[in-house]
Amino acid sequence: MKAQKNKSLELRPIGVIRSSIKKRSQAPKQGSEGAPDAWVEVHPFAVRALDGLAAGDEIIILTWLHQARRGTLKVHPRSDPNRRLAGVFATRSPDRPNPIGLHQVTVRKIERSRLQVGPIEAIDGTPVIDIKPVLCGVQQT
Amino acid sequence: MKAQKNKSLELRPIGVIRSSIKKRSQAPKQGSEGAPDAWVEVHPFAVRALDGLAAGDEIIILTWLHQARRGTLKVHPRSDPNRRLAGVFATRSPDRPNPIGLHQVTVRKIERSRLQVGPIEAIDGTPVIDIKPVLCGVQQT
Numbered sequence: 001m002k003a004q005k006n007k008s009l010e011l012r013p014i015g016v017i018r019s020s021i022k023k024r025s026q027a028p029k030q031g032s033e034g035a036p037d038a039w040v041e042v043h044p045f046a047v048r049a050l051d052g053l054a055a056g057d058e059i060i061i062l063t064w065l066h067q068a069r070r071g072t073l074k075v076h077p078r079s080d081p082n083r084r085l086a087g088v089f090a091t092r093s094p095d096r097p098n099p100i101g102l103h104q105v106t107v108r109k110i111e112r113s114r115l116q117v118g119p120i121e122a123i124d125g126t127p128v129i130d131i132k133p134v135l136c137g138v139q140q141t
Numbered sequence: 142m143k144a145q146k147n148k149s150l151e152l153r154p155i156g157v158i159r160s161s162i163k164k165r166s167q168a169p170k171q172g173s174e175g176a177p178d179a180w181v182e183v184h185p186f187a188v189r190a191l192d193g194l195a196a197g198d199e200i201i202i203l204t205w206l207h208q209a210r211r212g213t214l215k216v217h218p219r220s221d222p223n224r225r226l227a228g229v230f231a232t233r234s235p236d237r238p239n240p241i242g243l244h245q246v247t248v249r250k251i252e253r254s255r256l257q258v259g260p261i262e263a264i265d266g267t268p269v270i271d272i273k274p275v276l277c278g279v280q281q282t
Contacts, residue, residue, distance in 0.1 A: 009205055009268065011150040011239050014230075030276065046238055049214040052231030059230075062203075062241060064150055073190040089155075089200075089272035090193030097187055098152050098270045100203060100241070127150065129239045131230035135171065 011064060013127035014049070015042040019120070024067050027121045029078060030092070031103055037118030040128050047113045053131070055110060061103045062130040063122050068099030101126070104134060152205060154268035155190070156183040160261070165208050168262045170219060171233070172244055178259030181269055188254045194272075196251060202244045203271040204263050209240030242267070245275060 019038035072095035088096040108116040160179035213236035229237040249257040
């Protein structure tokens with residue numbers, strides 16, 4: 001197999017979630033379902049990439065759902081056994097081949113290398129892999 | 142360094158973009174800026190995970206922007222040298238530590254293991270790493 005132009009598809013975490021949610025079983029399914037605010041602690045190498053973000057911004061946080069099962073291809077939506085099995089790409093199940101979490105949150109506060117954001121359902125210790133601004137007219141239409 | 146519970150942060154592509162856009166220089170900055178429709182060819186191992194998707198659905202495609210520069214932490218927004226340098230986390234620049242593209246698109250058609258979607262600015266050959274439904278009230282508020 002030809003390598004992808006010698007570029008690895010290995011992620012390098014840019015930070016970590018610090019949350020009061022310690023276990024997957026305690027996490028709501030979505031941030032909007034009663035999740036708390038949490039902190040994103042940004043690793044030193046990536047702190048410069050935060051410049052321009054401010055409290056009040058709407059951002060998208062991408063995480064690596066490190067406790068997910070990567071072999072799962074079908075699930076009962078919302079873990080409800082009464083609902084028909086669906087492909088994971090038609091659901092937001094954390095169990096999927098590449099368990100990337102997508103969280104749209106508001107920035108509450110920025111302190112040097114950490115951001116308080118919320119509401120967010122990711123559990124304590126979840127690696128953060130990217131932060132992006134929400135684009136009006138693209139994300140919101 | 143302690144390993145992340147023995148879980149690698151290595152992505153496994155679930156498909157690939159087939160587009161008329163062949164080079165990064167030809168790609169619009171966002172799908173909404175004149176991008177064409179394109180095909181997502183889903184790899185055989187992941188085809189079962191498509192069950193439940195249908196033409197007309199709004200989905201989010203996550204890609205690995207394989208031609209991006211991962212060392213970049215600051216950019217001029219929209220490549221405009223008149224705009225002040227900003228941290229990449231405050232922009233949608235493809236150049237960033239983990240070059241994940243986030244594309245909100247409409248499913249035009251599904252044919253067995255491939256989906257026609259659009260509009261999408263990703264170039265031909267871009268690895269696809271995840272597909273998620275858009276959630277009303279989360280993505281759209």
